[in-house]
Amino acid sequence: MSSRFARHELIPGWNQQQLADARVIIVGMGALGNEVARILAMSGVGRLLLCDPDRIEESNLSRTLLFRQSDIGNFKVEAAAAALKEFNPDIRVKTRSLSLIHGVGLGEIRDANLVISCLDSRLARLQLTGRCNLVKAPYIDGGTHPWGGEVRPYLEPDGACYGCSLTPEERSIADIPWSCLDTRSEQSVGAAVPSSALVGTWMGTIAVSFLMHQNCPSGTLKIDSSRGTTVIIPQFRDSECPLHSSIDSVTKIDVSSQDTIKKLRSQLPQSAVALTWEPVQSSVECTNCHFQEIRWGLPAVDSCPLCQSPLRSRTTVELDNAPDCMKLADLGIPPREILATRMGNDWEWFELKNSEQGDW
Ligand SMILES: [Zn+2]
Numbered sequence: 479m480s481s482r483f484a485r486h487e488l489i490p491g492w493n494q495q496q497l498a499d500a501r502v503i504i505v506g507m508g509a510l511g512n513e514v515a516r517i518l519a520m521s522g523v524g525r526l527l528l529c530d531p532d533r534i535e536e537s538n539l540s541r542t543l544l545f546r547q548s549d550i551g552n553f554k555v556e557a558a559a560a561a562l563k564e565f566n567p568d569i570r571v572k573t574r575s576l577s578l579i580h581g582v583g584l585g586e587i588r589d590a591n592l593v594i595s596c597l598d599s600r601l602a603r604l605q606l607t608g609r610c611n612l613v614k615a616p617y618i619d620g621g622t623h624p625w626g627g628e629v630r631p632y633l634e635p636d637g638a639c640y641g642c643s644l645t646p647e648e649r650s651i652a653d654i655p656w657s658c659l660d661t662r663s664e665q666s667v668g669a670a671v672p673s674s675a676l677v678g679t680w681m682g683t684i685a686v687s688f689l690m691h692q693n694c695p696s697g698t699l700k701i702d703s704s705r706g707t708t709v710i711i712p713q714f715r716d717s718e719c720p721l722h723s724s725i726d727s728v729t730k731i732d733v734s735s736q737d738t739i740k741k742l743r744s745q746l747p748q749s750a751v752a753l754t755w756e757p758v759q760s761s762v763e764c765t766n767c768h769f770q771e772i773r774w775g776l777p778a779v780d781s782c783p784l785c786q787s788p789l790r791s792r793t794t795v796e797l798d799n800a801p802d803c804m805k806l807a808d809l810g811i812p813p814r815e816i817l818a819t820r821m822g823n824d825w826e827w828f829e830l831k832n833s834e835q836g837d838w
Pocket residue numbers: 638639640641642643715716719720721722
Protein backbone atom coordinates (compact mmCIF):
# COMPACT_ATOMS: atom_id res chain seq x y z
CA MET A 479 0.00 0.00 0.00
CA SER A 480 1.42 3.38 -0.94
CA SER A 481 2.52 5.88 1.71
CA ARG A 482 -0.47 8.02 0.76
CA PHE A 483 -2.38 6.09 3.41
CA ALA A 484 0.35 5.93 6.10
CA ARG A 485 -1.78 7.93 8.54
CA HIS A 486 -4.80 5.69 7.97
CA GLU A 487 -2.77 2.68 9.02
CA LEU A 488 -2.23 4.27 12.44
CA ILE A 489 -5.98 4.17 13.13
CA PRO A 490 -6.93 1.05 15.12
CA GLY A 491 -9.29 -1.12 13.08
CA TRP A 492 -8.64 0.72 9.80
CA ASN A 493 -8.38 -1.71 6.88
CA GLN A 494 -7.09 0.01 3.75
CA GLN A 495 -7.30 -3.16 1.66
CA GLN A 496 -11.03 -3.49 2.33
CA LEU A 497 -11.50 0.02 0.99
CA ALA A 498 -9.27 -0.65 -2.03
CA ASP A 499 -11.34 -3.74 -2.85
CA ALA A 500 -14.69 -1.97 -2.47
CA ARG A 501 -17.10 -0.91 -5.19
CA VAL A 502 -19.47 1.94 -4.41
CA ILE A 503 -22.21 3.38 -6.59
CA ILE A 504 -23.05 7.05 -6.06
CA VAL A 505 -26.35 8.15 -7.54
CA GLY A 506 -26.66 11.92 -7.84
CA MET A 507 -23.58 14.10 -8.34
CA GLY A 508 -24.90 17.35 -6.90
CA ALA A 509 -23.66 18.98 -3.72
CA LEU A 510 -23.99 15.86 -1.55
CA GLY A 511 -22.62 13.55 -4.22
CA ASN A 512 -19.57 15.79 -4.55
CA GLU A 513 -18.86 15.63 -0.82
CA VAL A 514 -19.30 11.88 -0.49
CA ALA A 515 -17.34 11.07 -3.65
CA ARG A 516 -14.46 13.24 -2.48
CA ILE A 517 -14.34 11.46 0.90
CA LEU A 518 -14.50 8.00 -0.66
CA ALA A 519 -11.84 8.77 -3.28
CA MET A 520 -9.43 10.29 -0.76
CA SER A 521 -10.08 7.38 1.63
CA GLY A 522 -8.95 5.01 -1.11
CA VAL A 523 -12.21 3.29 -2.08
CA GLY A 524 -11.04 1.39 -5.15
CA ARG A 525 -13.94 1.64 -7.55
CA LEU A 526 -16.62 4.27 -7.88
CA LEU A 527 -19.55 4.32 -10.30
CA LEU A 528 -21.12 7.78 -10.64
CA CYS A 529 -24.59 8.18 -12.09
CA ASP A 530 -26.30 11.51 -12.85
CA PRO A 531 -27.94 12.71 -16.09
CA ASP A 532 -27.40 16.43 -15.50
CA ARG A 533 -24.93 18.96 -16.78
CA ILE A 534 -23.20 21.56 -14.62
CA GLU A 535 -24.87 24.95 -14.23
CA GLU A 536 -23.36 28.02 -12.66
CA SER A 537 -25.74 27.73 -9.69
CA ASN A 538 -24.10 24.40 -8.78
CA LEU A 539 -20.70 25.97 -8.25
CA SER A 540 -21.41 27.40 -4.80
CA ARG A 541 -21.67 23.87 -3.34
CA THR A 542 -19.59 21.50 -5.45
CA LEU A 543 -15.88 21.24 -4.80
CA LEU A 544 -15.30 18.88 -7.73
CA PHE A 545 -16.56 21.40 -10.33
CA ARG A 546 -14.90 24.52 -11.73
CA GLN A 547 -16.18 27.50 -13.71
CA SER A 548 -14.70 25.92 -16.86
CA ASP A 549 -16.87 22.80 -16.31
CA ILE A 550 -20.16 24.62 -16.90
CA GLY A 551 -22.13 22.74 -19.56
CA ASN A 552 -20.26 19.47 -19.06
CA PHE A 553 -21.80 16.36 -17.52
CA LYS A 554 -21.52 16.37 -13.74
CA VAL A 555 -20.26 12.78 -13.68
CA GLU A 556 -17.48 13.51 -16.18
CA ALA A 557 -16.18 16.57 -14.34
CA ALA A 558 -16.43 14.73 -11.02
CA ALA A 559 -14.54 11.70 -12.33
CA ALA A 560 -11.71 13.90 -13.63
CA ALA A 561 -11.42 15.72 -10.30
CA LEU A 562 -11.54 12.49 -8.27
CA LYS A 563 -8.73 11.00 -10.32
CA GLU A 564 -6.63 14.02 -9.38
CA PHE A 565 -7.41 13.48 -5.72
CA ASN A 566 -6.39 9.84 -6.03
CA PRO A 567 -4.99 8.51 -9.32
CA ASP A 568 -5.14 4.90 -8.08
CA ILE A 569 -8.91 4.56 -8.08
CA ARG A 570 -11.19 3.53 -10.95
CA VAL A 571 -14.13 5.78 -11.67
CA LYS A 572 -16.90 4.85 -14.11
CA THR A 573 -19.49 7.35 -15.21
CA ARG A 574 -23.07 7.09 -16.46
CA SER A 575 -24.61 10.38 -17.60
CA LEU A 576 -28.10 8.89 -17.45
CA SER A 577 -30.94 8.55 -14.97
CA LEU A 578 -30.62 5.71 -12.45
CA ILE A 579 -33.01 3.37 -14.26
CA HIS A 580 -31.14 3.74 -17.55
CA GLY A 581 -27.67 4.18 -16.09
CA VAL A 582 -27.04 1.39 -13.58
CA GLY A 583 -28.04 -2.26 -13.97
CA LEU A 584 -29.43 -4.38 -11.13
CA GLY A 585 -26.46 -6.74 -11.45
CA GLU A 586 -24.14 -3.81 -10.79
CA ILE A 587 -26.20 -2.71 -7.79
CA ARG A 588 -26.16 -6.26 -6.38
CA ASP A 589 -22.39 -6.56 -6.75
CA ALA A 590 -21.61 -3.16 -5.24
CA ASN A 591 -20.55 -3.14 -1.61
CA LEU A 592 -22.63 -0.04 -1.02
CA VAL A 593 -24.93 2.35 -2.85
CA ILE A 594 -25.05 6.03 -1.92
CA SER A 595 -28.19 8.00 -2.66
CA CYS A 596 -27.56 11.73 -3.15
CA LEU A 597 -30.85 12.43 -4.89
CA ASP A 598 -33.12 15.41 -4.56
CA SER A 599 -36.64 14.08 -5.06
CA ARG A 600 -38.85 11.58 -3.29
CA LEU A 601 -39.63 9.86 -6.57
CA ALA A 602 -35.96 9.32 -7.41
CA ARG A 603 -35.34 8.01 -3.88
CA LEU A 604 -38.23 5.57 -4.19
CA GLN A 605 -36.89 4.34 -7.52
CA LEU A 606 -33.47 3.76 -6.01
CA THR A 607 -34.97 2.10 -2.93
CA GLY A 608 -36.98 -0.27 -5.10
CA ARG A 609 -33.90 -1.23 -7.10
CA CYS A 610 -31.69 -1.69 -4.04
CA ASN A 611 -34.36 -3.81 -2.35
CA LEU A 612 -34.76 -6.02 -5.43
CA VAL A 613 -31.19 -7.21 -5.00
CA LYS A 614 -30.93 -6.54 -1.24
CA ALA A 615 -28.18 -3.95 -1.66
CA PRO A 616 -27.19 -1.84 1.35
CA TYR A 617 -27.57 1.89 0.77
CA ILE A 618 -27.26 5.23 2.52
CA ASP A 619 -29.63 8.03 1.64
CA GLY A 620 -29.01 11.67 2.45
CA GLY A 621 -30.84 14.93 2.08
CA THR A 622 -30.22 18.50 3.14
CA HIS A 623 -32.30 21.41 4.32
CA PRO A 624 -30.94 24.94 4.62
CA TRP A 625 -29.43 24.38 8.10
CA GLY A 626 -28.84 20.68 8.34
CA GLY A 627 -30.34 17.54 6.90
CA GLU A 628 -30.90 13.84 7.34
CA VAL A 629 -28.80 10.75 6.78
CA ARG A 630 -30.63 7.44 6.51
CA PRO A 631 -28.45 4.34 6.49
CA TYR A 632 -30.30 1.25 5.22
CA LEU A 633 -27.60 -1.31 5.74
CA GLU A 634 -29.59 -4.37 6.87
CA PRO A 635 -30.87 -6.51 3.98
CA ASP A 636 -34.20 -7.17 5.67
CA GLY A 637 -34.43 -3.99 7.69
CA ALA A 638 -36.35 -0.78 7.14
CA CYS A 639 -36.11 1.05 3.83
CA TYR A 640 -36.77 4.63 2.73
CA GLY A 641 -40.32 3.66 1.75
CA CYS A 642 -41.04 2.40 5.28
CA SER A 643 -40.66 5.96 6.57
CA LEU A 644 -43.37 7.30 4.25
CA THR A 645 -47.14 7.21 4.43
CA PRO A 646 -49.01 5.18 1.77
CA GLU A 647 -49.95 8.48 0.06
CA GLU A 648 -46.34 9.61 -0.03
CA ARG A 649 -45.26 6.24 -1.41
CA SER A 650 -47.99 6.25 -4.05
CA ILE A 651 -46.02 8.72 -6.14
CA ALA A 652 -44.09 5.67 -7.32
CA ASP A 653 -47.31 4.14 -8.73
CA ILE A 654 -47.70 6.96 -11.23
CA PRO A 655 -45.90 6.11 -14.48
CA TRP A 656 -42.51 7.71 -13.99
CA SER A 657 -42.40 9.10 -17.49
CA CYS A 658 -45.48 11.21 -16.68
CA LEU A 659 -43.65 13.04 -13.96
CA ASP A 660 -40.97 15.57 -14.59
CA THR A 661 -38.84 15.23 -11.50
CA ARG A 662 -36.92 18.38 -12.43
CA SER A 663 -40.03 20.49 -12.09
CA GLU A 664 -39.97 20.10 -8.33
CA GLN A 665 -39.49 23.49 -6.79
CA SER A 666 -35.92 24.57 -6.13
CA VAL A 667 -35.12 24.86 -2.46
CA GLY A 668 -32.45 26.87 -0.72
CA ALA A 669 -29.14 25.08 -0.24
CA ALA A 670 -25.66 26.12 0.82
CA VAL A 671 -22.33 24.40 1.18
CA PRO A 672 -22.21 24.26 5.01
CA SER A 673 -25.23 21.93 5.08
CA SER A 674 -24.15 19.75 2.18
CA ALA A 675 -20.64 19.46 3.61
CA LEU A 676 -22.04 18.54 7.03
CA VAL A 677 -24.50 15.96 5.74
CA GLY A 678 -22.11 14.62 3.09
CA THR A 679 -19.40 14.14 5.70
CA TRP A 680 -21.75 12.09 7.85
CA MET A 681 -22.63 9.96 4.82
CA GLY A 682 -18.97 9.50 3.92
CA THR A 683 -18.09 8.61 7.52
CA ILE A 684 -20.78 5.94 7.73
CA ALA A 685 -19.86 4.62 4.26
CA VAL A 686 -16.17 4.21 5.11
CA SER A 687 -17.04 2.57 8.46
CA PHE A 688 -19.48 0.18 6.80
CA LEU A 689 -16.98 -0.82 4.11
CA MET A 690 -14.46 -1.72 6.84
CA HIS A 691 -17.10 -3.59 8.89
CA GLN A 692 -16.92 -1.06 11.70
CA ASN A 693 -19.90 -0.08 13.83
CA CYS A 694 -22.41 2.13 12.06
CA PRO A 695 -25.33 4.07 13.48
CA SER A 696 -28.65 2.36 13.00
CA GLY A 697 -31.51 4.79 12.58
CA THR A 698 -31.98 8.11 10.84
CA LEU A 699 -29.56 10.89 11.76
CA LYS A 700 -31.27 14.26 12.05
CA ILE A 701 -28.65 16.98 11.79
CA ASP A 702 -29.58 20.45 13.02
CA SER A 703 -26.80 23.00 12.79
CA SER A 704 -28.82 25.74 14.54
CA ARG A 705 -28.91 23.60 17.70
CA GLY A 706 -25.56 21.97 17.10
CA THR A 707 -27.11 18.51 17.35
CA THR A 708 -27.26 15.25 15.50
CA VAL A 709 -29.89 12.94 16.95
CA ILE A 710 -30.82 9.40 15.96
CA ILE A 711 -34.43 8.53 15.22
CA PRO A 712 -35.11 4.78 15.11
CA GLN A 713 -36.22 3.28 11.80
CA PHE A 714 -38.95 0.67 11.72
CA ARG A 715 -39.81 -1.76 8.97
CA ASP A 716 -43.40 -1.09 7.86
CA SER A 717 -45.13 -4.39 7.10
CA GLU A 718 -47.32 -2.51 4.59
CA CYS A 719 -44.32 -1.14 2.68
CA PRO A 720 -44.58 -2.62 -0.82
CA LEU A 721 -40.93 -2.10 -1.75
CA HIS A 722 -39.48 -5.26 -0.22
CA SER A 723 -39.93 -7.83 -2.96
CA SER A 724 -36.61 -9.23 -4.11
CA ILE A 725 -35.20 -11.19 -6.99
CA ASP A 726 -34.24 -14.74 -6.08
CA SER A 727 -32.51 -16.84 -8.69
CA VAL A 728 -31.02 -15.21 -11.76
CA THR A 729 -29.91 -16.82 -15.04
CA LYS A 730 -26.93 -15.15 -16.69
CA ILE A 731 -27.18 -14.85 -20.46
CA ASP A 732 -24.60 -14.15 -23.14
CA VAL A 733 -26.13 -10.80 -24.12
CA SER A 734 -24.99 -7.31 -23.20
CA SER A 735 -26.84 -4.00 -23.31
CA GLN A 736 -24.88 -3.25 -26.50
CA ASP A 737 -26.42 -6.28 -28.24
CA THR A 738 -29.66 -6.32 -30.21
CA ILE A 739 -33.18 -7.49 -29.45
CA LYS A 740 -32.53 -10.30 -31.94
CA LYS A 741 -29.66 -11.62 -29.85
CA LEU A 742 -31.71 -11.28 -26.67
CA ARG A 743 -34.54 -13.31 -28.25
CA SER A 744 -32.10 -16.00 -29.32
CA GLN A 745 -30.95 -16.45 -25.70
CA LEU A 746 -34.36 -16.55 -24.00
CA PRO A 747 -36.80 -19.46 -23.92
CA GLN A 748 -39.25 -19.41 -26.85
CA SER A 749 -42.32 -18.25 -24.93
CA ALA A 750 -40.51 -15.66 -22.79
CA VAL A 751 -41.58 -12.01 -22.89
CA ALA A 752 -38.84 -9.74 -21.58
CA LEU A 753 -39.99 -6.62 -19.74
CA THR A 754 -38.33 -3.27 -19.16
CA TRP A 755 -38.37 -1.63 -15.73
CA GLU A 756 -39.57 1.63 -17.18
CA PRO A 757 -41.97 2.03 -20.14
CA VAL A 758 -40.34 2.44 -23.55
CA GLN A 759 -41.91 4.10 -26.54
CA SER A 760 -43.26 1.72 -29.19
CA SER A 761 -45.04 4.24 -31.44
CA VAL A 762 -45.99 7.90 -31.72
CA GLU A 763 -49.22 9.53 -32.79
CA CYS A 764 -50.16 13.11 -33.51
CA THR A 765 -52.36 14.91 -30.98
CA ASN A 766 -54.05 16.75 -33.87
CA CYS A 767 -54.05 14.88 -37.18
CA HIS A 768 -54.02 11.18 -38.11
CA PHE A 769 -50.27 10.76 -38.27
CA GLN A 770 -48.93 7.73 -36.45
CA GLU A 771 -45.74 5.71 -36.75
CA ILE A 772 -44.00 2.74 -35.14
CA ARG A 773 -41.04 4.33 -33.36
CA TRP A 774 -39.23 2.32 -30.67
CA GLY A 775 -36.94 4.05 -28.22
CA LEU A 776 -37.03 6.22 -25.14
CA PRO A 777 -39.99 8.60 -25.03
CA ALA A 778 -38.91 11.95 -26.47
CA VAL A 779 -40.58 15.29 -27.07
CA ASP A 780 -41.18 15.69 -30.81
CA SER A 781 -43.59 17.30 -33.21
CA CYS A 782 -45.72 15.93 -36.07
CA PRO A 783 -44.00 15.95 -39.49
CA LEU A 784 -47.36 16.77 -41.12
CA CYS A 785 -48.88 19.45 -38.90
CA GLN A 786 -46.18 20.28 -36.33
CA SER A 787 -48.51 19.53 -33.40
CA PRO A 788 -46.96 17.70 -30.44
CA LEU A 789 -46.62 13.93 -30.81
CA ARG A 790 -47.86 11.61 -28.09
CA SER A 791 -45.86 8.47 -27.20
CA ARG A 792 -47.47 5.05 -26.92
CA THR A 793 -45.41 3.10 -24.44
CA THR A 794 -45.03 -0.48 -23.32
CA VAL A 795 -42.89 -2.49 -20.94
CA GLU A 796 -43.05 -5.61 -23.13
CA LEU A 797 -40.20 -6.15 -25.56
CA ASP A 798 -41.72 -8.99 -27.61
CA ASN A 799 -42.60 -6.68 -30.52
CA ALA A 800 -39.44 -4.56 -30.42
CA PRO A 801 -37.54 -4.59 -33.73
CA ASP A 802 -34.77 -7.17 -34.14
CA CYS A 803 -32.11 -4.61 -35.01
CA MET A 804 -32.68 -2.40 -31.95
CA LYS A 805 -29.89 -2.24 -29.36
CA LEU A 806 -30.98 -2.83 -25.77
CA ALA A 807 -29.10 0.31 -24.68
CA ASP A 808 -31.21 2.36 -27.11
CA LEU A 809 -34.27 1.19 -25.18
CA GLY A 810 -32.70 2.53 -21.98
CA ILE A 811 -31.53 -0.86 -20.70
CA PRO A 812 -28.34 -0.35 -18.66
CA PRO A 813 -25.24 -2.57 -18.49
CA ARG A 814 -25.73 -5.76 -16.46
CA GLU A 815 -29.44 -5.19 -16.10
CA ILE A 816 -31.54 -8.03 -14.72
CA LEU A 817 -34.60 -8.36 -16.94
CA ALA A 818 -37.88 -9.66 -15.61
CA THR A 819 -39.28 -12.20 -18.06
CA ARG A 820 -42.81 -13.53 -18.15
CA MET A 821 -43.32 -17.13 -19.21
CA GLY A 822 -47.04 -17.90 -19.03
CA ASN A 823 -47.87 -17.32 -15.38
CA ASP A 824 -44.29 -17.65 -14.21
CA TRP A 825 -41.47 -15.16 -13.86
CA GLU A 826 -37.83 -15.69 -14.50
CA TRP A 827 -34.90 -13.32 -14.18
CA PHE A 828 -32.16 -12.99 -16.78
CA GLU A 829 -28.99 -11.01 -16.19
CA LEU A 830 -27.11 -9.28 -19.00
CA LYS A 831 -23.35 -9.69 -19.17
CA ASN A 832 -20.83 -6.88 -19.15
CA SER A 833 -20.38 -5.03 -22.38
CA GLU A 834 -17.00 -3.60 -23.27
CA GLN A 835 -18.28 -0.08 -22.85
CA GLY A 836 -20.11 -0.82 -19.64
CA ASP A 837 -17.53 -2.77 -17.66
CA TRP A 838 -17.05 -1.68 -14.15
ZN1 LIG B 1 -39.79 -0.43 3.21
